[in-house]
Amino acid sequence: MSFDIEVIKQLVYEFHNLILEELEDKLRSVPNPEDLPFCLGLEDEIKQLQINLNKNIFQDEEIEEIKKKLNFIPDQKQENEIGRILLKSKIEHLKNIYQNIENEVYKKPKQIQTLQKEVKVKEVEIKNVAATINNVKNDFFNYQEKEDNWSKDTKQLAERTFNILELFFKETNLRDIKFPDLIAFRDTMQEIPDRLTTLNEFKNKDLNYILENCEDYKNLSNSTINKYILKTNQFLKWSYKMDYIDKQDFTIPKLPNDTQSRLPYTDQEIQKIKELVNKDENKDINYITLVAMYQGMRLKEITQLKKEDIINLNNVFCININQNENKTTKTKKSVRTIPIHQKLIELGFLDFVNSKQDNLFNINNKDFSSYYRLNYKNLINESKPFYSLRHSFIDTLYQNNQKLEHIQAFVGHTQGKSITFNYTTSLNTNLLNNLLKFINY
Secondary structure, eight states: OOOOHHHHHHHHHHHHHHHHHHHHHHHSSSSSSGGSHHHHHHHHHHHHHHHHTTTOOHHHHHHHHHHOSSSSSSHHHHHHHHHHHHHHHHHHHHHHHHHHHTGGGGGSSSHHHHHEEEEEHHHHHHHHHTTTTHHHHHHHEEEEEEHHHHHHHHHHHHHHHHHHHHHHTOOOOGGOOOOOHHHHHHHHHHTTTTTTTGGGGTOOHHHHHHHOOTTOOOBBHHHHHHHHHHHHHHHHHHHTTTTTSOTTTOOOOOOOOOOOOTOOOHHHHHHHHHHHHOOOHHHHHHHHHHHHHHHOOOOHHHHHHHHHGGETTTTTEEEEEOOOOOOOOSGGGGGGEEEEHHHHHHHTTTHHHTTOBBBSSSOOOHHHHHHHIIIIIHHHHHHHOOOHHHHHHHHHHTTTTHHHHHHHHTTTTOOOOTOOOOSSHHHHHHHHHHHHHGGGO
16 A cells, blocks of 8 residues: 555544544433533644644654554655644544534434534535635634734735735635646736736736736736745645645745846847747737737737728728727727738738638637747746737837837827827828838847
8 A cells, every 4th residue: 555645534534433433422421511521621622733733743642543554654754644634634523523512412312413413524525625715815814924923014915915816716726726827827927017906907807807908017026926926835835734735845936036027029039939930830829929029919909809800901901909899908099000010911911811700819818828928938038928029019119219109109009198190091001001111020
């Protein structure tokens, strides 16, 4: 027999169940079980056992009883795990007895008591199944705040950490969280705006909305993300103690020292991205990436494009970014018509458009971001997200001394109050087309 957690739990259950039956028979045999010394001190014993569990103080005698049932000798780490399982089981059993005493269960016929015990077991099973970040958060805060004597700043840090944790994992069972999920959570934090909870635009919004509309905000620094990682790792350690997860030392690696993830890609990095695009057989991924590269568009603007949005305006092929049907844009100034880069046409974009019936792309922002992160970002520059393609486009135009209002019109930034720029006329469509001459990577 190898060390199997489920086998150990079954052995512990059988061991405690036998003791429990004998104890409950005794409680039913007396008229007032609540007056027994055992019952009077039960609440204190449960508290002490919980303290022992948190401090890894185990009951050696019970560990030895379980070891006798094994056909191998567990090492010290395995013995500690057996000790943890024993303590958790004992605490749960004693809590059940305490509750039964409060409800005067032992003064009722055994059949009723047995039925209630079965219901209680089901409640425990449901609790284990429903162990999510949201419904164990308060328990963690209550324990850790007292254990570490949290300052006001520390508690605020924990609140901000859990705000992002809940956005990302939602109602995921803690036991179902895998290491790749933790890495995805860490990488997603690199795309989240700084001071998220203070931004009215994102109040009561889900993660998808936030990621779709955060491009023009300063994002979290690596140093801030690492603080959130430390707090998350503390929560994971506590979750293991509480048997909400099965893995010890289940932690998120920290990020390197601060880098400015909003920096544009270098020319060399752009070329590497183009090489990866050429090797990638997923056409949706290819053209979303190329449109961002050559048009400077936001991810959300790209993924919601329809075939009808690609138009010919005065013999110039253009992309019409609009709010038709269920489409949205960041601001009113984001509604615009921009010429298509000749290089994008040469790369087959119009043929791709003609092959579609309605939506150009069959992938949502979240799935695209995950794919790009794993297959592009992590191979090119881990500190630069997909948005850096847009920043590269804008930076190139700035470096070539193009007029600010023209750049703003093309990329959909809000213009100054004194600026009026009607960019749907043929004159200004041609003017915007001239900007694309400087995008020559």
